Amino acid sequence: MKVGFIGLGNVGGKLAGSLLRNGIDVRVFDLNADLVAAKVAQGASQGEGAAAIMQACDAVITCLPSPAASAAVVEEMLPHVAPGKIWMEMSTTDTEEVRRLGALVAAQGGAAVDCPVSGGCHRAETGNISIYAGCDRATFEQVLPLLSCMGRRILHVGEIGQASVLKVMTNYLATANLLTLCEALTVMKAAGIDLGLTYEAIAMSSGTSFVHETESQLILSGARDVNFTMDLVQKDIGLFQKLADRHGVPLELSPKIIEMMTDGQARYGARAQSDRMIERLEEATGLEVRAPGFPRTLTDEEPETRGYEVTPRRAASSGQKYPGVRGKAPVRP
Known part of the structure; x- marks a missing residue:
């Protein structure tokens, strides 16, 4: 699967890096040319804008700072959405807006997923962040291999918009x-x-x-x-x-x-x-709320492992106290 990634900021750049570490074919774009150059140096291909990336890729991920930015990118990509194409929204956005944009993608024959992340930039960098995914089950199964490269715990939450x-x-x-x-x-x-x-x-x-x-x-x-x-x-x-x-x-x-x-x-x-x-x-x-011995940057000390789907408590087997997991894979090489 060829993957496009648009938005290489604090979180997006780290998520794109996880895809690259796992051997995914990634084409990137950002308004900041330096961020693009850094990812190209890590093995990504440079995209020439949202429309070109949608044309060239099977799935396009957006990780942008506002609903307005996401809307502008999706509108640029729409003429090139076709059956088999997937838009994955990893920004934090408004649920009604992601549903509106998802409907536009669906009308073109494509599929849409809202899949925001939670857990901090330090975990985004190591692929250990958590991801919610809102979409139909068939689409979730398609994108789970990509999500499991970027995050550790992946929760399918139902229809598009619920993740947001x-x-x-x-x-x-x-x-x-x-x-x-x-x-x-x-x-x-x-x-x-x-x-x-x-x-x-x-x-x-x-x-x-x-x-x-x-x-x-x-x-x-x-x-x-x-x-x-x-x-x-x-x-x-x-x-x-x-x-x-x-x-x-x-x-x-x-x-x-x-x-x-x-x-x-x-x-x-x-x-x-x-x-x-x-x-x-x-x-x-007039107080100084500081103490010695604390780090100036956060480091994820958990080993990087392949992501897995989390089973919601309502679906857990009888007598099981906490949510279980399925499809847990071994530690990445």
Whole structure:
């Protein structure tokens, strides 16, 4: 299968790299020529734009910063979509928009998948990130070999659009967790508790989380560079709020989170790293929320392994406590 990859930013570039490491024939395109050149140096072919890539490839993956960017790319590709062609949307986007674009692809005889990722750039780089896939089962079976090169845990979530719903939910939860961790760490500092001790206390407790085990380290080291900017956070939490509004759910925390992130952008810039939100509290208290011994960059210490499909709990066998997996492959060479 020839694969096109459009969008080589913080996440997209790493996902494309995983495909290349696994011997996939990849043609790449990005508005940033330097990002394209870096992937060509790793073995990719250079594409001449979205239309040309769709013409040349069996599946085209997009990983772009906004729904508007995805729409522009899909509209450029549409005249060249035909039976057997697949569009795979790995951006975090609006569910109604991905369904609209997917319908346009289907009308041309192609197939569409929304397959956003979750787990951080450090796991995207090693192929150990998690992936949700929304599409019909037949299309999922077609793209699973590609997804299993880019991610470790792959969850088929049903029809197109459902993956995007789940993705904006997880990013909303991650943002809420980041903000509560900023408050918790600052209060512990004010109370005179050692922050290295605080980190370990949280990590071994009911209060731990993926966000704590990753972003708290970057906050405490002072690096504060998680490869995820405030404008992207605002896009994601805004999509979650839009989803709640669409379904008439009166949220209370979500508007406050949006308000806090808006203040962070006003202070540090729209493209500031999201974990700089700790600095709002540092400025308010005069405290320095840092501790020695924490890394300035995140490294995925899990060995890179071939991805596998996760079985949802509702489909698990009787008496099985946790979701199982099927099709787990051996460690990559």
